[in-house]
Amino acid sequence: MNKIVKIILIVAAVLVVAFFGLKTFTKSKSPAETAKFDQNGLTVQVDYCRPYKKGREIFGKLLPYGQVWRTGANEATIFDVKQDIKVGDKTLKAGKYTLWTIPNADKWTVIMNEETGQWGTNYDEKRDVLRVDVPVGKAAETLEQFKIDFAAAEGGADMILRWDNTEVKVPIRL
Secondary structure, X not given: OHXXXXXXXXXXXXXXXXXXXXXXXXXXXXXXXXXEEEEOOEEEEEEEEOOEXXXXXXXXOOEOOOOOEOOOOOEOEEEEEOOOEEEOOEEEOOEEEEEXXXXXXXXXXXXXXXXXXXXXXXXXXXXXXXXXXXEEEEEEEEEEEEEEEEEEEOOEEEEEEEEEEEEEEEEEEO
């Protein structure tokens, strides 16, 4: 019996070390980042990982059009808002959500999902709380690494998603 307990403990230790080793390796390829906006009563934070372009064709190839994307890399991107807001024309209650998108050539569907804490490939459409379409724009310059920013706007902010030569502005209003 004592031998079985030792084997189980050794296997558990190896799995824990492997898990943290893999997590460290993936974070080195797509580092974690936080985008924050806190002005005029609007407080939003997005925690995500920033993949690199690395010479690849991103939209329509690496990220096929019409398919759900985790909007970053590694773990699912977390969107945390401290008050009720409007995303586009739809209301979103204060809370933590995962941020997903469906890229297309002319528009993106922005999705807020109530499930949090999952790896970025585990998406359950039944847990969506908001979907809104936003137009796609062309970035002023090609961006090697995916980036989420905020820009102040009347009544709130625009969350700006940029990568390669693509820019998407998501209106967030109080």
